[in-house]
Amino acid sequence: MIKQLQHMGWYRVTQRELRRMSSRRLYLLLTLVFPLISIGFFVALFSGQVPRDLPVAVYDGDQTSTSRALLRMIDATPSVEIAYQVSTPLEGKAHIEAMDAYGMVIIPEGFEKDLIRGDLPTVKSYYNNAFLVAGGLINRDITTAVRTFAAGVSYSKHVKKGEEPLQAIVKVSPVKLDKHILFNPYTSYFYYLVTCFLPVMLQIFIMSSVVYAIGVELKEATALEWLNTAGGNIIHALSGKLLPYLFIFGLLMTLTYTIFFQYFHVPLNGSHLILGYNAVLFVLAYISIGILITSIFPSVRMALSISSVFGALAFTFSGLTFPYQAMYKAYVVGGQIFPFSHYLKVFIDQALKGAPVSASFSGLVALNLFLLIPFLVTRRLKKMAQNEKYWGKL
Amino acid sequence: MGKYLDKIVTALHEMLQIWREEYEKIFTDFGVMLLFLGATIAYPLIYAGAYAPEVLSDTPIAVVNHDQSSTSREFLRMVDATQQIKIAMVKEDLNQAKQAFFDGEVNGVLVIPEDFTKEVMRGEQAHISVYCDGSYFLHYKQVYQGVATSLATLNAGVQVKRLMASGMPEEAAIKSAQQVKLNSYPLYNPAGGYGSYVMPALLVLILQQTLLMGIGMLGGTDRERKAYHYLAPYAERRGGAIRVILGKTGAYVSLYFILAFYMLILVTRWFHIPQNGEPLHILSFIIPFLLASAFLGLFLATFFKNREVSMIVLLFTSIPLIFLSGFSWPWESFPIVLKWLAQISPSTHAIRGFLKINQMGTTLYTAGHEWMILWFQTILFAVLATWRMRSIIKHARNTKQPE
Numbered sequence: 001m002i003k004q005l006q007h008m009g010w011y012r013v014t015q016r017e018l019r020r021m022s023s024r025r026l027y028l029l030l031t032l033v034f035p036l037i038s039i040g041f042f043v044a045l046f047s048g049q050v051p052r053d054l055p056v057a058v059y060d061g062d063q064t065s066t067s068r069a070l071l072r073m074i075d076a077t078p079s080v081e082i083a084y085q086v087s088t089p090l091e092g093k094a095h096i097e098a099m100d101a102y103g104m105v106i107i108p109e110g111f112e113k114d115l116i117r118g119d120l121p122t123v124k125s126y127y128n129n130a131f132l133v134a135g136g137l138i139n140r141d142i143t144t145a146v147r148t149f150a151a152g153v154s155y156s157k158h159v160k161k162g163e164e165p166l167q168a169i170v171k172v173s174p175v176k177l178d179k180h181i182l183f184n185p186y187t188s189y190f191y192y193l194v195t196c197f198l199p200v201m202l203q204i205f206i207m208s209s210v211v212y213a214i215g216v217e218l219k220e221a222t223a224l225e226w227l228n229t230a231g232g233n234i235i236h237a238l239s240g241k242l243l244p245y246l247f248i249f250g251l252l253m254t255l256t257y258t259i260f261f262q263y264f265h266v267p268l269n270g271s272h273l274i275l276g277y278n279a280v281l282f283v284l285a286y287i288s289i290g291i292l293i294t295s296i297f298p299s300v301r302m303a304l305s306i307s308s309v310f311g312a313l314a315f316t317f318s319g320l321t322f323p324y325q326a327m328y329k330a331y332v333v334g335g336q337i338f339p340f341s342h343y344l345k346v347f348i349d350q351a352l353k354g355a356p357v358s359a360s361f362s363g364l365v366a367l368n369l370f371l372l373i374p375f376l377v378t379r380r381l382k383k384m385a386q387n388e389k390y391w392g393k394l
Numbered sequence: 395m396g397k398y399l400d401k402i403v404t405a406l407h408e409m410l411q412i413w414r415e416e417y418e419k420i421f422t423d424f425g426v427m428l429l430f431l432g433a434t435i436a437y438p439l440i441y442a443g444a445y446a447p448e449v450l451s452d453t454p455i456a457v458v459n460h461d462q463s464s465t466s467r468e469f470l471r472m473v474d475a476t477q478q479i480k481i482a483m484v485k486e487d488l489n490q491a492k493q494a495f496f497d498g499e500v501n502g503v504l505v506i507p508e509d510f511t512k513e514v515m516r517g518e519q520a521h522i523s524v525y526c527d528g529s530y531f532l533h534y535k536q537v538y539q540g541v542a543t544s545l546a547t548l549n550a551g552v553q554v555k556r557l558m559a560s561g562m563p564e565e566a567a568i569k570s571a572q573q574v575k576l577n578s579y580p581l582y583n584p585a586g587g588y589g590s591y592v593m594p595a596l597l598v599l600i601l602q603q604t605l606l607m608g609i610g611m612l613g614g615t616d617r618e619r620k621a622y623h624y625l626a627p628y629a630e631r632r633g634g635a636i637r638v639i640l641g642k643t644g645a646y647v648s649l650y651f652i653l654a655f656y657m658l659i660l661v662t663r664w665f666h667i668p669q670n671g672e673p674l675h676i677l678s679f680i681i682p683f684l685l686a687s688a689f690l691g692l693f694l695a696t697f698f699k700n701r702e703v704s705m706i707v708l709l710f711t712s713i714p715l716i717f718l719s720g721f722s723w724p725w726e727s728f729p730i731v732l733k734w735l736a737q738i739s740p741s742t743h744a745i746r747g748f749l750k751i752n753q754m755g756t757t758l759y760t761a762g763h764e765w766m767i768l769w770f771q772t773i774l775f776a777v778l779a780t781w782r783m784r785s786i787i788k789h790a791r792n793t794k795q796p797e
Contacts, residue, residue, distance in 0.1 A: 026703060034710050041714050044729050051727040070574075096581065097756050098763075099746060102724075103581075120569040122577055129580035130753040132591040134724040136535070139578055147546075150573035178523040192531050193723070197713065204710055212702065301425045301611065304705045309433065312712060316444050322588045323532055325501075326450040328443065352529040355496055 009230035013240025016229050030209050031248045038201040046194045054134050055083035057092040057101040062111035070149050077141035102134045103127035196320055198256045203286045204311035206249050210290025211307050215300030221392055223385040234382040242287055253279040269354025278346045285339035285370035295377035298384055299393035314340040342366040412641025429608040434653045437600050442665040445589030453536040454482035455502040456491040463511035469548050478540030502526045502537035582753045593667050595721045595745045597657045602741045603712045606691045610704025613695025635784035646688045654680045670755025678758055682768035683744040689775035696782040719745040743767045
C-alpha cells in the first residue's frame with residue numbers, strides 16, 4: 001500500500017512538506033501556536049459572557065428613602081453598578097470624562113415630594129454612547145428600572161385607593177409586550193462575537209500558511225525541486241503540499257466548534273452535516289485564496305501583506321455587526337468576494353436559526369466556487385516554479 | 395568645552411545621516427511603502443466608507459393583524475413612523491410571516507391578537523407579540539426598540555384616556571399616567587452611529603500596527619542582507635546604538651506624524667466622525683504614542699531574522715488588540731490576565747486618550763494619565779531597543795560575515 005502510494009507524486013510531496021514543516025519553527029508558530037493563542041484569547045475574553053456591573057455615577061439631590069429606593073433598583077439591574085455617589089453633577093461629569101463611569105443618573109431635589117403630589121419629577125440619565133455596547137446596556141437597564149419604579153408607584157396609588165391588585169396592574173400597563181427573541185435566547189452580543197472572531201482569526205492563519213508554504217519555495221529557489229518531487233505535475237505538487245494544512249486547520253475548526261457548542265453552549269438548531277461541510281469548505285476556500293494570492297505575487301512578503309489586508313477586512317465586509325441593509329451597494333457586492341461572508345451566513349442559518357437546508361444552498365454554492373480558483377492559476381504557478389526569474393524575491 | 399561641542403555635533407550629524415538613510419530605505423522598498431503609505435491611506439477610507447451610513451433605519455418587518463380595529467391600526471401607524479422600523483408587508487398568519495422572515499425579506503414580525511381592542515376597552519391587559527432576530531444584533535435592537543417605544547406611547551395614551559374618562563383633567567391625567575419622567579441623554583455619539591463608534595479606535599490601531607509591521611520588515615531586511623555589519627563602526631563608540639535608534643525613529647515618527655494628521659484630523663472630518671477636541675491637543679497627545687510605537691517596533695524588529703516573520707507575528711495581534719483597548723467589549727468584564735496584557739500595548743492607552751480628547755471633547759489635561767503612560771512606554775521601549783540593538787551590532791562586528 002505504502003509502496004504504491006510512493007509512486008504518487010502528491011504523496012512524496014506531502015512527505016517532503018512534513019519534513020520541511022518540522023525543520024522550521026515558523027511553521028509550528030503559524031499553524032499551531034498562534035492559532036491556539038488566538039483561540040485561548042477569545043475564550044478568555046468572552047468567558048465572562050455578558051458584561052455585568054458597569055460603573056455608573058449617581059447624583060442624588062433628594063436624599064430621601066424614595067430616591068434611595070430608586071437607586072437601589074438601578075443598582076440591582078444586571079449591567080449597572082453604582083460606583084460613585086457624587087455631590088455635584090459636575091463631579092459625575094468628571095468621572096464620565098475620566099472613563100471611570102459609563103454614565104450618570106441625576107435625581108432632582110424634591111423628587112419624593114413631587115412624586116407624592118403627582119407632580120411628575122424628572123430623572124435624568126446620561127450615558128457614554130462612544131462606547132456603543134456599554135452605553136446601550138446601561139441605558140436599557142436604567143430605563144427599565146425607572147419604568148418599573150414608576151409602575152410600582154402608580155400601582156400602589158391605585159391599591160391605596162382601594163382597587164383590586166390585578167385591576168391595578170392592568171391600569172398601570174394596559175398593553176403588555178410579549179417579546180419572542182428568535183435564535184439567540186440570551187440576546188447576548190457575545191454569541192455574535194464569539195462565533196465570528198474565532199473563524200476570522202483562523203482565516204488569517206490559513207491564508208498566511210499557504211502563502212508562506214508556497215512562497216518560501218520561490219524565495220529560496222526550491223520550487224523546481226518541489227515540482228519535480230511531484231513528477232512535474234503541478235496539481236499533485238499543490239495538493240500534496242497543502243494536504244497537511246487542510247488537516248491541521250480542519251482539526252482547529254473542530255476544536256473551535258467544540259468550544260462553541262460544548263463550552264459556550266451556542267444554540268445548535270440546524271443540520272450538523274451542513275455545518276461540518278461548511279467548515280471544510282471554509283478551510284478549502286481560504287486555501288484557494290492563498291494559492292491565488294501567491295500566483296499573483298511571487299514575493300512572499302508581498303503575498304503576506306495582501307493576505308493580511310484581505311483577512312483584516314473580512315469581518316467588516318461580512319455585515320454581521322453593521323448590516324448589509326445599511327451599507328452602500330458597492331460594499332455589499334464587495335463582501336461577496338470574502339469566503340467568510342458566505343461561511344458566516346450558512347453558520348448562522350444552520351447553528352442559530354435552524355433554517356431549512358434550502359436557505360443555505362446559495363452560500364454553499366458560493367463557497368464551492370472559490371474552490372475552482374486554483375485551477376485557473378495552475379499554469380501560471382507551474383511557470384513560476386520552473387522559471388528562475390520568479391525566484392529569490394525578498 | 396570645544397571638544398564636547400564637537401562630539402555633540404558629530405553625534406547629531408551621524409544621527410541625521412542614519413535618519414536620511416532610513417528615509418531612503420523606506421521609499422525604495424515597495425513592501426514597506428505598501429504598509430507605510432498604501433495601507434495607512436487606503437484602510438481608513440475603506441473602513442470609513444463601510445460604516446459611513448452610520449445608522450440602520452427602517453428595518454423591514456412583517457405584520458400579522460388579527461384585530462383590524464382603529465386602535466390597532468393607529469398603533470401600527472406609530473410603529474411604521476418610527477425611525478427604526480418600516481412595515482414592509484402585512485401577512486394573513488404567523489406562518490406566512492415566518493416564511494418571509496426566513497427568506498430574508500423582513501427582519502422581524504409583529505403580531506396583534508384577535509381580541510386586542512376588546513381587551514383594552516374592557517380594561518383587561520392586552521398582549522401583542524414581537525418576534526425579533528436574535529442572530530443579528532442591530533436588527534434585534536432596531537425592531538425591539540421601535541416596537542417598545544411605540545407601545546410606551548400607546549400605553550400612556552390609553553391610561554390618559556381612561557383617567558380623563560373618570561373625570562380627571564388632561565394635564566393631571568398625563569402626569570398621573572407617567573409618575574416619573576425619564577430624560578436620557580446619549581453623550582458623545584448622540585445618534586448611536588456605528589462608524590462614529592468604531593472608527594476612532596480603528597484609526598489609532600492602524601497607525602500602530604502598520605508602523606510595527608513596517609519597522610519589523612525593515613529590520614528583517616537588514617538582518618537578511620547582513621546590513622548590521624555596516625553599523626559596526628557605531629558600536630565602537632559610546633552611545634553609538636542610541637544614535638542608530640534615534641535616527642531611525644526620527645524617520646518613522648516624522649512620516650507618521652503626517653499620517654496621523656491625515657487619519658485623525660482629515661479622514662475624521664471627511665466622514666463626519668465627531669471631533670469635539672482641539673486638533674492641537676490631539677496631535678500633542680499622539681506624539682508619545684508614535685514614539686512609543688516606533689521604539690516598540692525597533693525592539694521587536696531585533697527578534698525577526700527575515701522579512702516575512704515580522705508580518706506573520708504581528709499580523710494576528712491586530713484583532714485581539716482592538717478588543718484589549720476595551721472600547722467594544724467593556725474593560726470591566728476582562729479576566730485579570732487580559733487586563734495586564736492590555737497595558738503593554740501603546741494602542742490601549744492611545745485609544746482611550748484619543749476617545750477622551752476627540753469624542754468627548756476634553757483637553758490634553760483630562761487625558762493626562764494616558765499621556766504619561768505613553769511617555770513612560772516611550773522611555774521603556776527606547777531603552778530596550780537600544781540594549782538589543784547594541785548587542786546585535788556587536789554580534790555583527792564580531793562575526794564579520796563577508797557579503
